[in-house]
Amino acid sequence: MNLNIDVKQPEERYSVMTLVGEVDAFTAPKLKEELLPLTQAEEAVVEVDLAAVNYMDSTGLGIFISALKSAKEYGATLKLTHMQERVYRLFKITGLTEIIDIDTSVKEGGS
Amino acid sequence: MSTLRLDLENYRDLLEEYVRTKDERALYQAEQFSKQSMQQNISPEEIINIHLRSLQEIYPEMPQLILDSFDFLMETMMSYGLAYQEFQSLREKQLELKSEIAVAANMQKTLLSTVKPEMEGLDIGAMSVPSKQMNGDYHHFVMDDEGSLGVAVADVIGKGVPAALCMSMIKYAMDSFPELRMDPKYILGSLNRVVERNVDSNMFITMMYGMYNTEDHTFSYSSAGHEPGFYYSKARDEFEEFSAPGLVLGVSEDSMYEQRQKQVEKGDMIVLLTDGVTECRKGDEFIEQEEILEVIRDNKDLPSQEIVENVYKYFERLQDFQLRDDFTLIVLKRDV
């Protein structure tokens, strides 16, 4: 499986990353390369839309923990949106739902 | 197949035979010639040279411009010859690396080895199999003077050698804790500080730590973001998931861990595992939890070690004997 990464910046310091596919050991390095720099800006807001991510393994999870740490360091905000149930379970188990801003609402018009 | 002589005379004869007969046999011989040449490290430019000289002997009247064209061909083949030699040397290096990793994996096995205790009243089964050479999972048993069993199951987020190195550190941190009986929540709290301070910021560890008291048959446990375990109640013939809230080790300096307790009855089972078990796939599909529990249930009357081994065999087959992730499974069964 593959992971498509699309980044839009509607405003300065506000980026929306849309992921389509699977976040696993193979695709995680690419995600890390794209995601970390976005969180390394003062007061930036980074939204990652996970509506089309149906699988994530622990390596993928590690990327989001790194992103959260780096966001904290720069005073930026990391938000994960439209997270699917299977992926949410992973965040729930690892206790990360307590420290990451996660929204699980189903995206309108999408499946 | 007899060995061919890799010389000009033989090549010339084969070439002559082919040109005369257009026979597949001669082509097959050419194929053998090329394979054996590779074994002998004969490079493409040398083959071209042999071809050229054979032609000269077969057709002494060959126009000069055709002969010259072979210089051109030879030059274009140089890089292929070099690339082949480089490939050979890289392959040797790869073998070297493989054997080095095998040595490291062996050392790791020794470092992380834990003895499965024999206990009155508790039947223990445990198995941990790495998907590659180095294991990023870890499990550990420790007995205290009062007859309590400490059991840890952990999984490094990340795979391969770095994950394995990280696990060795955890093992030493745990060994350095005082011999006193410590509650699971304190053990996880201390480990969290060790990981937070000492491990690369991209590496995190999940762990379930449990303490089985053989006197009153209680099982206390805390979890640092680890895969939930399963509790089998014999009376109800039912499995239920169990866990306790807590963040993965190494994310936040001041994580606190909640501790919970279960009263274990005769015939009840505690199943601890890593996500290599619950996340394993068959083809593109995920294996559902029920499927794991079904296998355990089918084997529940066997000794714990056999249960664990049978579950492993089942999953190994499902995954075509190629584990995608490290696999660790522990079963504790109260038998008295």
Place this chain on the structure above:
Amino acid sequence: MKDQSCVYIKKEWDIVAARQMGRDIAIKVGFGTVDQARIATAISELARNIYLYAGAGKICFEAIETVQKKGINIKAIDEGPGISDLAQVMEDGYSTSGGLGAGLPGVKRLMDEFDIISKSGEGTTIESTKWLR
């Protein structure tokens, strides 16, 4: 001291001149076509190395003859930045993975003797010999 002939490498087409001179000397020494092609390829790699990393330098050739054997000696001399990690450039796969061709390990394979002296900030001298068999 034997005669030494040098070609200065400043632009890509100087690589061709270096190959030509090396080949002429190789023919005089008595090398066959296969070895000529190997020597020419080695010269290309050395000259391209100068062209890409040092900017300018020279390649010098010398026909050598001892009591037992004859051969060609090639020196690539530049005053470029130098190579800080020799072990790395001599490692297989380092230059090929970057698409830069056979690199210095390739030169070593094509020739019989090979030596590098490099000082950071002062330049690099690579000396290589091939013997006539």
